[in-house]
Amino acid sequence: MSFEDWIFALHLLGAATLVGSLVMSWIVVVALRSADTPNATLSLNRVAMVGTAAIVVGLAVAIFFGIWLAILRDAFHVWDGWVIAAIVLWCIAAFALVRSFAEYAKPVKNARALLASGQTGPRTELTMLNRSSTGLLLRVLASAAIVLIVIDMIWKPGA
Secondary structure, eight states: OOHHHHHHHHHHHHHHHHHHHHHHHHHHHHHHTTOOSHHHHHHHHHHHHHHHHHHHHHHHHHHHHHHHHHHHOTTOOTTSHHHHHHHHHHHHHHHHHHHHHHHHHHHHHHHHHHHHTTOOSOOHHHHHHHTOHHHHHHHHHHHHHHHHHHHHHHHOTTO
């Protein structure tokens, strides 16, 4: 196996980590929609933290080794249209994911405050924060961008 093959394998590993962790985070987002107590919210947050860390690692590994691969391979260039499209889509996905992480941190902060004040029962405000439409839309945008990146990587339009 050549050095270039290893870089490609690491790029694919990063992409698979990203897609897998994004699926995991969607499971948490869907489960959060029915969480109405501080304990339920914080329990799901523990799972979400693993997904968040894996998403960040997947994003970093995929872009780093993807650009390195575009530089290494004679057939590809960083300025090829499909590579630029992937980088732009990656930026959109990364921005949307970071913003959605901030949106989904709000119910966690609220749940911790409720527990600190001794309130452990269902709370309407917490339920509404868990059902954040902004966080959901940002997650949809990020997911769509990542799907488009995968399509771009498979078909390489213009290559």
